[in-house]
Amino acid sequence: MNQITPPPKVEIIPSNAPFSEAQRSWLNGFFAGLLSDATPLSAEHGAEVMQDAAGDGDDGEAPWHDQTMPIADRMKLAEGRPLRRRMMAAMAQQDCGQCGYDCHNYSEAIANKSEARLNLCVPGGKETARMLKSLYEEIDKTPAAPSSAPAAAPAAVTTKVASEPGRSRDNPANAKFLSRRLLNGKGSEKETWHIEFDLSGCDLDYVVGDSFGIFARNDIGLVDQIIALLGASHTTEVRGKTLREVLRDDVSLSPAPDSLFELISYLTGSALREKARALAQGEDPDGDAATLDVMAVLQKFSRVRPHPEAFVEALEPLQPRLYSISSSHNATPGRLSLTVDCVRYVVNKRRRLGLASTFLAERINPGDEVKVYVQKAHGFALPQDPKTPIIMVGPGTGIAPFRAFLLDRRATGAPGKNWLFFGHQRSDCDFFYADELNAMKTSGLLTRLSLAWSRDGEKKFYVQDRMREVGREVWTWLAEGAHVYICGDAKRMAKDVERALVDIVAQFGARTTDEAVSFVGELKKKGRFQQDVY
Known part of the structure; x- marks a missing residue:
């Protein structure tokens, strides 16, 4: 078994820096990993490195790249950075590819004015679109900062040209x-x-x-209810189609965009106008803004009946x-x-x-x-060496890519060990692909199968709890070079699993918490810890 030498503990971020303890640990771990192959630096020299990174902004592993961090906190961390970095901080930080880019390239494309669409970040939703709109207005006021990256291209185009159907969202x-x-x-x-x-x-x-x-396509029942609220005909022509076809196929009906509130503010007066204006600015006058889809807006402002063409123009494209x-x-x-x-x-x-x-x-x-x-995936793939062991953590529908991994390793004869952590609510009705997985375990393809059911007992029990139970074995696999994968909920599960991994490294790798955070940061840097979260 290969022995893993603990990285030196490097305290670069002072305790009085404007970060939470978790963020300070992350930053210390990042800079420790960044400098691990260099001569150890003093805290003062490390602070200079941080200042240089803050000035340039092209530091790759930016501290705001955390999908669990609220947008306000991400924007706070990005203060003073170049505009393209603040745009990146505004995004959902999942590198999910739904926009056709990753977060870094999407921000570069907007800043370079090669991408004018500011609402492509599906996980970020309205708060990201609003922030990007505000930042976009600064482009012509801000001197262009030098960028080490070439003009950004959609991440969907990595192995095939975009003109081939099915290789990008713009050409399905x-x-x-x-x-x-x-x-x-x-x-x-x-x-x-x-x-x-x-x-x-x-x-x-x-x-x-x-x-x-x-x-x-949108539900036709919802479409017909919206047409009724507009007092329009299904066959009204809009954009060369019937209104019904456009609402079904072309525009998003949830959530309501700011532009719809702006349109309504032009068509009404007094208190209703002020309410619509407030909603367009991201305010929440009645405490119901989060629940307002397009139909709910028409019900809320029931006295307003926009012209179908103006109504459609106020909606966003269906993503x-x-x-x-x-x-x-x-x-x-x-x-x-x-x-x-x-x-x-x-x-x-x-x-x-x-x-x-x-x-x-x-x-x-x-x-x-x-x-x-x-x-195409961004940094989420099987190891290049088929002998490398893998640990997969995928509760619920997070099992999807790991079923694919296992089927692929069987089809290609990959000899590497495979360990799957799967969990859901109840073992008797929520054990997806149970027959397949048990057969894989019997055949030896699935070396270990660790299960966690949150509703089977009096106390909720999750995959991260199961990981801690078998922490010594997890550490052994890590020491043997295993790659770790997580798929599933970004806001809670992924963070809880990463925290469990840090605890396992600290306990069984004989490290302090800061050193364990640094170790996990190194796994990420080397591509041995990958996530597909949403």
């Missing part, structure tokens, strides 16, 4: 929907589907770790949705599968539907064609 292909299969058993509180597509007709391929973009691919092209060429949680919830006694999830679950039929594209 048509794939055939094959089937859906419910993964939950009776008694589950969830609704999760295994979805299959036929790619043979569009000549698309992919590698495990990639994501699949779906151009879903594609990305899902982690849960199959392997090497195992099943020409077929692709997804693992999709169906989103349904009630707000003010009105049922709301997740756009793409319910589209896949109930609004398309076998044989229907859907506009799709493959989004």
Whole structure:
């Protein structure tokens, strides 16, 4: 077994710096990793390094690149940085690729004026779009800062040219929907589907770790209710189509954009005008702004009936949705599968539907064609050496890419060990792909399978709890060179799993907390700790 030497503890960020303890530990760990191959530096010299990085802004591993950090905190950390870095801080920091870029390249493209669309960050939502709009207004007022990077190009274009259908969100292909299969058993509180597509007709391929973009259509029932609230006809012509077709296929109906509130403010007066203006500025006069989709806005301002053409122009384009691919092209060429949680919830006694999830679950039929594209992964892939062991942590639908990893390793004969941590609510109805996984374990492909069920006992028990239980073995795998992967919820699960990993490194690697944070930072830097979070 290879021995891992603890990195030296480097205290670069002083205790009185304007950071939380977690942020200070992260920064210390980052700079310790950055300087680990150099002569040890004093804290004063380290502070100079930090100052240089702050002035240049092209430091790669920026401290605001944390998907769990609120946007206000990210913007605080980016104060004084070049405009393109503050734009990056405004984004959701998931590098999910839904915008067609990663966060770094999207910010570069906006700052370079090669991308005018400021609302492409789906996870960041309205708060990111508002911040980007505010920052964009500074471009002509701010002297251009030198950039070490060339003009940004969409990250979707990495191995194939953008002109090939299905290789970017701007040029989708048509794939055939094959089937859906419910993964939950009776008694589950969830609704999760295994979805299959036929790619043979569009000549698309992919590698495990990639994501699949779906151009879903809005629920026709919701569309018709909105048309009724407008007092318009289904057949009214807008943009060369019927109003019904445009609302179904082309524009987003949730959440309500600021431009819709602005339009309404022009069409009404007095208190209603002030209320609409406040909502357009991101204020929340009635405490319900977070629940306002397009239909709810029309109900809230029921006396206002915008002209259909003006109404459509005030809406944002319908964005594609990305899902982690849960199959392997090497195992099943020409077929692709997804693992999709169906989103349904009630707000003010009105049922709301997740756009793409319910589209896949109930609004398309076998044989229907859907506009799709493959989004290449950003730093989320199997190790180049097939002998490298891997540890995969994917509760719920987070299992998707790891099912793909396992199928791919079996198809290619990769000899590396495989350890999967999977969890959900109940073992008897929420154990996705149970037969497959148990067969993989029996065959030896799946070296270890560690399960965690949060609702089976009196106390909730999660994958990070299971990791701590077997922490010594996790450390042994790390010492042997294992790569660690996380897929799933960005705001809680991913952070909790990373914290568990830090605790395991500290306990079984005989390190202080700061040294353990630095060690995990080094894993990230070397590509041995990768995340696909949403």
